Amino acid sequence: MNLSRRHFLVLAPAAAIxxxxxxxxxxxxxxxxxxxxxxWGMLIDDPKCIGCGNCVKACATENDVPDGYFRTWVERYxxxxxxxTNPQVISPDGGKEGFPVAAEDAGKYFFVPxxxxxxxxxxxxxxxxxxxxxxxxxxxxxxxxxxxxxxxYCVQACPYGCRYIHxxxxxxxxxxxxxxxxxxxxxxxxxxxxxxxxxxxxDLKNPKDPIHEFxxxxxxxxxxxxxxxxxxxxxxxxxxxxx
Amino acid sequence: xxxxxxxxxxxxxxxxxxVLIVLYPFITGLVAGAFILASLERVFHVEAVxxxxxxxxxxxxxxxxxxxxxxxxHLGHPERSPEMYFTPHSTSAMAMFGYVYLWYLMAVLVFEIxxxxxxxxxxxxxxxxxxxxxxxxxxxxxSDNISPRAxxxxxxxxxxxxxxxxxSAFLLHGYVGFIFxxxxxxxxxxxxxxxxxxxxxxxxxxxxxxxxxxxATTKLRGRTIDMRCVDTIAMYLxxxxxxxxxxxxxxxxxxxxxxxxxxxxxxFMVHTQLYIPHxxxxxxxxxVTPLVLLFVTQVVKLPEQIRKRIYVISGCLxxxxxxxxxxxxxxxxxxxxxxxxGYTTYKMTLVTREGSLVAIGLSILPLFILWALIKxxxxxxxxxxxxxxxxx
Numbered sequence: 001m002n003l004s005r006r007h008f009l010v011l012a013p014a015a016a017i018x019x020x021x022x023x024x025x026x027x028x029x030x031x032x033x034x035x036x037x038x039x040w041g042m043l044i045d046d047p048k049c050i051g052c053g054n055c056v057k058a059c060a061t062e063n064d065v066p067d068g069y070f071r072t073w074v075e076r077y078x079x080x081x082x083x084x085t086n087p088q089v090i091s092p093d094g095g096k097e098g099f100p101v102a103a104e105d106a107g108k109y110f111f112v113p114x115x116x117x118x119x120x121x122x123x124x125x126x127x128x129x130x131x132x133x134x135x136x137x138x139x140x141x142x143x144x145x146x147x148x149x150x151x152x153y154c155v156q157a158c159p160y161g162c163r164y165i166h167x168x169x170x171x172x173x174x175x176x177x178x179x180x181x182x183x184x185x186x187x188x189x190x191x192x193x194x195x196x197x198x199x200x201x202x203d204l205k206n207p208k209d210p211i212h213e214f215x216x217x218x219x220x221x222x223x224x225x226x227x228x229x230x231x232x233x234x235x236x237x238x239x240x241x242x243x
Numbered sequence: 244x245x246x247x248x249x250x251x252x253x254x255x256x257x258x259x260x261x262v263l264i265v266l267y268p269f270i271t272g273l274v275a276g277a278f279i280l281a282s283l284e285r286v287f288h289v290e291a292v293x294x295x296x297x298x299x300x301x302x303x304x305x306x307x308x309x310x311x312x313x314x315x316x317h318l319g320h321p322e323r324s325p326e327m328y329f330t331p332h333s334t335s336a337m338a339m340f341g342y343v344y345l346w347y348l349m350a351v352l353v354f355e356i357x358x359x360x361x362x363x364x365x366x367x368x369x370x371x372x373x374x375x376x377x378x379x380x381x382x383x384x385x386s387d388n389i390s391p392r393a394x395x396x397x398x399x400x401x402x403x404x405x406x407x408x409x410x411s412a413f414l415l416h417g418y419v420g421f422i423f424x425x426x427x428x429x430x431x432x433x434x435x436x437x438x439x440x441x442x443x444x445x446x447x448x449x450x451x452x453x454x455x456x457x458x459a460t461t462k463l464r465g466r467t468i469d470m471r472c473v474d475t476i477a478m479y480l481x482x483x484x485x486x487x488x489x490x491x492x493x494x495x496x497x498x499x500x501x502x503x504x505x506x507x508x509x510x511f512m513v514h515t516q517l518y519i520p521h522x523x524x525x526x527x528x529x530x531v532t533p534l535v536l537l538f539v540t541q542v543v544k545l546p547e548q549i550r551k552r553i554y555v556i557s558g559c560l561x562x563x564x565x566x567x568x569x570x571x572x573x574x575x576x577x578x579x580x581x582x583x584x585g586y587t588t589y590k591m592t593l594v595t596r597e598g599s600l601v602a603i604g605l606s607i608l609p610l611f612i613l614w615a616l617i618k619x620x621x622x623x624x625x626x627x628x629x630x631x632x633x634x635x
Contacts, residue, residue, distance in 0.1 A: 129337040
């Protein structure tokens with residue numbers, strides 16, 4: 001096979017990117033994982049979301065999420081001109097199967113993926129009467145299902161509607177940020193399945209993580225900042241009408 | 244989606260807290276209110292309400308025994324509830340429940356009842372036979388000294404327990420209000436006024452409840468209702484009701500005037516789904532009507548028979564209004580989306596663990612327990628009926 005210098009220059013960067021992806025798919029040994037070295041969060045580059053619902057499906061499959069409940073979901077907003085305070089929002093089956101074709105041309109349409117914000121000052125962990133839900137040392141809000149009473153106080157306390165009582169287990173369930181994956185060096189199921197890279201797992205303790213540069217140079221914000229929950233799901237380009 | 248108007252976050256469609264969680268604050272409110280009424284005589288020396296003193300204590304105990312049941316039935320894993328005692332989470336308001344409950348039940352209510360009844364228990368253990376005798380013996384805890392000096396000590400200690408009991412009753416119900424009031428995610432609940440409103444509404448329901456129970460039991464026993472007693476209770480009911488109503492109106496006016504981002508959502512709810520339970524049942528029928536009726540008894544000299552009827556109607560309406568208030572807080576607070584863009588509906592089931600039949604059963608259960616407590620520890624002196632002959 002003859003490989004010209006021109007072809008080599010084109011293929012080399014592509015191979016490098018591909019190799020990086022291959023390496024990303026290689027699970028890190030769990031025993032090498034040090035919780036104290038990480039502080040996980042999520043970057044949601046909202047304008048990139050196309051509402052395909054792949055993330056919702058991948059999450060449901062990966063985490064065995066019961067029908068009718070969602071660890072993550074996608075909302076479609078329709079904002080008509082100046083009426084920012086009254087957006088029309090839909091999320092049929094959590095956006096799992098995508099969305100119907102927009103009927104109206106007036107105003108703007110956009111998608112907003114939602115999930116647990118893995119708040120560092122999370123109101124859900126504050127209220128749990130037995131401490132069954134907690135913030136892990138690496139910044140992930142988790143639930144111990146063997147300890148949870150199923151009182152649903154945390155469901156009431158979550159401002160984002162991210163928790164539910166599992167209909168069979170009778171304990172609370174929520175996004176774990178695919179903890180079983182990220183502690184092995186993988187990314188989350190939703191990030192992996194996103195075709196546009198709208199979701200990116202970020203490690204805020206890793207100085208080399210591009211999130212630091214991204215947050216410096218982009219108008220990112222968290223949902224409901226007035227709740228002061230220390231949310232770690234950062235949204236880039238979020239429309240002001242989003243709740 | 245059925246029952247949803249506008250947009251709800253997908254996990255919000257079904258309500259998490261059912262009618263059983265409505266019952267819980269209603270029942271604890273009755274407990275706290277009944278105890279406050281009892282303390283009027285014991286601590287504040289309002290002699291007129293003495294006929295209801297013991298009955299109020301027993302009523303409080305009967306309801307307090309039932310108070311944790313709706314919570315237990317609601318839990319996904321009730322078998323894990325002891326963990327709240329063993330490994331409580333220090334930042335959780337709900338983790339306090341077990342301790343506040345135990346403190347109130349054992350250190351305040353049971354202790355006070357025991358001190359007040361100790362002489363009776365000793366005498367009953369001497370006069371009764373068989374199993375009942377054993378039961379009274381056990382209840383006396385071996386303390387059978389009923390000398391005047393011993394009874395004087397009982398009296399003194401009982402007074403101190405009641406004194407401690409008043410803030411404890413406030414704690415018991417104020418804490419229930421705090422459970423709701425401290426949830427910043429929910430604007431319908433999140434208010435520093437919530438514990439105060441809960442305390443005063445508890446007093447209203449407890450006082451109304453004991454007044455009705457006193458009137459009913461007196462009637463059933465064929466005795467004459469002590470009008471000085473019920474007039475005094477009605478007076479306290481009226482004044483506390485005014486404070487309660489003022490606080491609730493303050494909260495409402497504040498919300499309307501401030502009109503923050505949640506207002507449109509809450510306003511819509513009050514005009515639609517919550518119109519009947521909030522405006523009609525809670526405010527018009529359950530608060531304004533009994534307040535007007537009680538006001539009339541305070542300013543117009545009415546015949547005894549009419550006053551009695553007014554008190555019964557006012558008491559029933561007040562209880563209904565307070566139940567509606569609990570309903571509107573617990574259920575109403577879950578009917579709107581935290582996105583403020585939509586509403587869901589509550590469908591109460593009939594025969595399920597959290598259904599209406601269970602709720603009705605739990606509401607009636609304290610009355611059976613009270614009946615048993617009255618049989619075991621009669622709150623009144625055993626005298627022959629006073630007006631049975633006349634009635635006959």
